[in-house]
Amino acid sequence: MSTAIPSPPVVQFIRVTKSFGEIKALNDISFEIYAGEFFSLLGPSGCGKTTTLRLLAGLEQPDEGSGEIRLLGRTVNQARPYERPLSMVFQNYALFPHLSVARNVAFGLEQRKTSRAEIDQRVKRALEMVRLDPDLFGRRMPGQLSGGQRQRVALARALVLEPAILLLDEPLGAIDLKLRKDMQLELKALNKQLGTTFIYVTHDQEEALTMSDRIGVMENARLAQLGTPAEVYENPRTAFVASFIGESNFFQGHATKDSRGEWTARGPGLSFRVPDNPQLENGSEVRVAVRPEWMDLCRPDEVPGAENAVIGTIGDIIYLGETIHVVVSVPQVGKVKVAVRNEGQLLKPLAWKRGEPVAVVWLPEECQVLEAG
């Protein structure tokens, strides 16, 4: 048996707070990122994710006396950006408009007093790495490039320095969907191939789920949850995480434990079983989230005994291609969304019609018990 020795963290945030005037952009944030990880900071705009990245880059300093930022084990709270072992891809790419593509990519190497021959060679390799032909693009000016090409140049300019840490601030935001999907996979591949730690800021939950080893979900200047994509999607800790990443139906009730040790929650107009959870106490308020794709529809008189059920009426039926969302109005609970696999509406149309009575069913263990607050 060999035990994996955990490599020391590349990035450590220890109780960091950052204020802009009266407003706290980051409130007592702590986390660690390990070598080679693809780590995403995910959250709505204004949640503090970009501030976190700028603190890492040294473009902002944490509040005086508030915690510590360590890179490769060294405290860098006051270190200038050029003293840090990292590089960054900016949201608007920030290519130097007066320098050619090759000179843009060479910029960082020139600051490091690299020899001309080595610069030429490394610039060429970096451009090839992001799949831009150095002979074709090297002499072009940034103004002559498309958005996707600029994005690649910005990436090459950062990667050519072979940094220990690469920061990416929503680099795919301005690119069209198809190209974005390709770039997501390319970035992920580069991360694995180079072994560089990638720290990626995005507000796009799908992007974060696709690329990340771990995701830090941010809300209101705080870290709401930190975990693998499966952990944050399948076991969201708070209602915010459950609704920001994917879609969720929420149910609420007072928990009671029966003689067999099983928990049931009762609320106005519904009663459902809840899996055992350390948070549960007799009589306490419990809130759960259930993913639409984990739920099923059946006729009200055919509900399987082991499953939770709410009875309602079919409302909107939304065709999404891969799935169909059926919105069910449940009295006293509200609208419940159920995702049904699309098996082909032309050959095998959905069995449900608007206005029909229906039962929404799910297994007790599919309830994600949420933290209060």
Added chain:
Amino acid sequence: MSASWHRRVFRWFSHPGIQAWTLLGPGMFWLIVFFLVPILIMLAYSFMPRGIYGGVDPGFTLEHYARFFDPLYLDVLQRTFLWSVACTVVCLLLGYPVAYLIARPGRWRHLLLLLVVLPFWTSFLVRTFAMIFLLRDTGLINDWLLRLGLTREPLTILYTPAAVMVGLVYGFLPFMILPVYASLEKLDSSLLEAAEVLGARPSARFWRVTLPLSMPGVIAGSLLVFIPALGSFLTPDLLGGGKQMMIGNLVQNQFSAARNWPFGSAASFIVMVLVLVAVLIYLRIRGREPAGALL
């Protein structure tokens, strides 16, 4: 029936050609009558023999242009050119840091800009006279120097080339600061951040990013200082005491005291050609942008 006349006028006016001429017309009329015509008259005069009682006699001659190549006048031309270049360089060295400071985000920006343009609220003549009180032997500067014991005798500043340079720089400094400020203020701050993250220390960041990207402002400012400096006559006259002539003084003299209009015209045209060359060099540097991009 009569209600449709305004519709017809409106339709007539909405014709693109008519519209352009209606908008251009008044301004163009003004420029043609009060700028182009006098210049053409001057051009004609510069090729005509000098009249005995001033003015010109009919005929054609190149003597005024030839006369300009007298060492006496070439000396004036050379001095004018050197002083204008020196004034431009000093304005750039003094003005760039000021513009840089103003362009930094901060609550003082508008106040500082106001201070830069404040001198324009008074006439240039009055300000130049005020400078005499500052620079003369019994002026404020000498007063302070004597009181502080830095000199025993008052320094002669007024009526020296140094006084002219002080006056020229003082007069044209805002024309350097404003365009440099405009180009620095437009500078995308994320470019500076990118430079720093890529390893550029503040000095490298300035030389490699800030300065190259503010070059349009530097060039515009240099032209806006250099061109009027070439033609200045008030400052060398009042602060230089007329001892060290610039070409502007020469032209003024020829038109007033000497009553030699053709020679004055020829001298003006030589300055104009110099200015034109400067503008052409500028346009070459800026590429094929329209001349309106000067600012």
